[in-house]
Amino acid sequence: MIPVNEPLLNGNEKKYLNECIDTGWISSEGPFVQSFEQQMAAAVGRRHGIAVCNGTAALETAVAALELKPGDEVILPTFTIISCAAAVVRQGCVPVLLDSDPETWNMDVDQIEAKLTSRTKAIMVVHIYGLPVDMDPVIALAKKYDLKIIEDAAEMHGQTYKGQPCGSFGDISTFSFYPNKHITTGEGGMVLTDDDQLAERCRSLRNLCFQPHKRFVHEELGYNFRMTNLQAALGIAQIERLAEFVERKRSMGLRYTEMLAGVEGLEMMPVHTEYAKNIYWVFGMVLKDEVSFNAEEAMRRLGEKGIGTRPFFWPMHEQPVFQKMGLFKEECYPVAERLARRGFYIPSGMALSDGQIGEVAKAVTEVMKDLISN
Numbered sequence: 372m373i374p375v376n377e378p379l380l381n382g383n384e385k386k387y388l389n390e391c392i393d394t395g396w397i398s399s400e401g402p403f404v405q406s407f408e409q410q411m412a413a414a415v416g417r418r419h420g421i422a423v424c425n426g427t428a429a430l431e432t433a434v435a436a437l438e439l440k441p442g443d444e445v446i447l448p449t450f451t452i453i454s455c456a457a458a459v460v461r462q463g464c465v466p467v468l469l470d471s472d473p474e475t476w477n478m479d480v481d482q483i484e485a486k487l488t489s490r491t492k493a494i495m496v497v498h499i500y501g502l503p504v505d506m507d508p509v510i511a512l513a514k515k516y517d518l519k520i521i522e523d524a525a526e527m528h529g530q531t532y533k534g535q536p537c538g539s540f541g542d543i544s545t546f547s548f549y550p551n552k553h554i555t556t557g558e559g560g561m562v563l564t565d566d567d568q569l570a571e572r573c574r575s576l577r578n579l580c581f582q583p584h585k586r587f588v589h590e591e592l593g594y595n596f597r598m599t600n601l602q603a604a605l606g607i608a609q610i611e612r613l614a615e616f617v618e619r620k621r622s623m624g625l626r627y628t629e630m631l632a633g634v635e636g637l638e639m640m641p642v643h644t645e646y647a648k649n650i651y652w653v654f655g656m657v658l659k660d661e662v663s664f665n666a667e668e669a670m671r672r673l674g675e676k677g678i679g680t681r682p683f684f685w686p687m688h689e690q691p692v693f694q695k696m697g698l699f700k701e702e703c704y705p706v707a708e709r710l711a712r713r714g715f716y717i718p719s720g721m722a723l724s725d726g727q728i729g730e731v732a733k734a735v736t737e738v739m740k741d742l743i744s745n
């Protein structure tokens with residue numbers, strides 16, 4: 372079986388983890404946490420990094436830190452992970468959705484302006500699968516209408532937009548270090564910002580809003596979202612190899628693109644856009660409309676051949692949990708709906724070898740041939 376993701380942990384991971392155990396620093400008070408925050412902030416060109424326990428917690432913290440009011444509207448893509456919309460809903464705000472761009476699968480920024488109302492307070496940008504969102508129009512609209520930008524860069528470690536690091540565009544930005552991201556801490560996340568006050572709020576929110584001078588007296592409800600020294604030890608070993616990992620992911624993406632170029636019925640993400648080279652967080656593909664079967668069937672056949680796959684995100688407007696809340700009734704986003712039904716991704720973890728890429732590409736070629744000829 373070739374798993375859809377396997378991380379690569381053969382750098383200094385063991386050395387730094389041993390250091391945690393040898394020194395007894397295993398909690399969030401350990402020294403690697405701050406060091407990892409500083410290194411991430413430097414990599415993205417931000418003043419502050421606030422490490423948290425996962426990327427979802429990073430989004431929760433970021434939205435909470437902005438102090439939006441109940442009923443305020445936040446614009447975000449329908450084609451994303453539930454963490455994004457959940458963070459908005461949990462703060463009592465209203466998620467307002469955008470459809471996807473059919474080429475890059477990112478939120479279609481041309482749809483933003485039509486969605487603005489007097490209650491719109493923020494745009495949550497989510498960079499999807501390997502190519503960044505076209506940021507210039509988003510930044511221009513945010514300026515014009517005085518909106519905050521929350522940038523979910525969970526999938527964008529080492530990626531740039533027009534040469535500027537992803538994660539540097541939001542008033543507040545977030546990353547995840549789940550094992551399928553370009554660098555991992557097992558579970559982990561980070562909030563980044565240049566704003567001193569927002570950074571202070573995030574630090575307080577992740578640590579139960581303990582107060583420095585009256586520790587157990589709370590003015591506000593926070594969370595325990597702290598990252599441990601053990602997680603940060605992994606993070607430091609991984610960030611040392613960020614450039615190498617990004618290059619490896621790009622070469623995997625190119626290899627798959629070349630090997631699958633002749634296969635009938637498949638659409639793949641562009642290798643690059645005007646403003647970025649794809650970093651292939653995952654290698655996704657979408658079945659063309661003339662193909663009579665859906666992604667589920669293709670994934671089932673690949674599974675029989677020992678190839679791990681995952682379906683694409685399921686759009687927010689089609690989530691039963693949000694429908695039950697009365698959200699997104701009768702809304703329809705055809706590009707995202709098509710991606711969800713016809714898209715899937717194949718193995719592309721950091722530990723994947725070129726030999727395995729060849730095996731996967733061969734299996735995909737065979738499955739597509741079989742399915743199309745029947």
Ligand SMILES: *Cc1c(COP(=O)(O)O)cnc(C)c1O
Nearest residue numbers: 425426427452454525526547549
């Ligand atoms: C992975 C991911 C998250 C969530 O991160 P976790 O660490 O798994 O909680 C959020 N947003 C996007 C776009 C992601 O890909």
